[in-house]
Amino acid sequence: MSTDPNCIFCKIVAGQIPAKKAYEDDDLIAFHDIHPWAPVHLLLVPKRHIASMESVTEQDGALMGKLMVLAPRLMAEAGVTGGFRQVINTGRDGGQEVHHLHMHVIGGPRPWAKG
Ligand code: AMP
Ligand code: ZN
Numbered sequence: 001m002s003t004d005p006n007c008i009f010c011k012i013v014a015g016q017i018p019a020k021k022a023y024e025d026d027d028l029i030a031f032h033d034i035h036p037w038a039p040v041h042l043l044l045v046p047k048r049h050i051a052s053m054e055s056v057t058e059q060d061g062a063l064m065g066k067l068m069v070l071a072p073r074l075m076a077e078a079g080v081t082g083g084f085r086q087v088i089n090t091g092r093d094g095g096q097e098v099h100h101l102h103m104h105v106i107g108g109p110r111p112w113a114k115g
Contacts, residue, residue, distance in 0.1 A: 009045050041106045042078070042106075
């Protein structure tokens with residue numbers, strides 16, 4: 001599995017820094033964002049270090065499908081019933097700050113801090 005020793009999300013995947021986990025399997029991990037924009041704010045993260053959507057290839061189709069399908073399941077498990085947003089920031093102009101591909105999934109009653 002490809003990892004980057006300087007990457008904060010690779011360190012979370014490796015258990016080297018703590019996170020409040022909501023889900024984990026062989027391919028993916030989900031944990032609560034440290035600065036939530038809304039009552040529920042999860043980050044869904046492939047375990048393999050993929051820098052951004054710009055690095056995704058056709059071989060990642062199943063993985064990206066898994067990520068997409070996991071979002072409603074985890075929101076339901078978190079008690080979110082009123083809907084949610086899924087956001088992926090890509091690159092400088094996309095506002096990406098952590099350069100390990102992740103999907104924000106945010107929900108819960110408004111108002112939200114962002115979005
Ligand atoms: P982005 O701007 O899409 O790259 O978002 C990165 C997100 O990662 C931000 O919402 C941060 O609050 C979140 N984040 C950064 N470090 C951690 C961490 N150690 N644990 C949980 N979330 C983090
Ligand atoms: Zn990484």
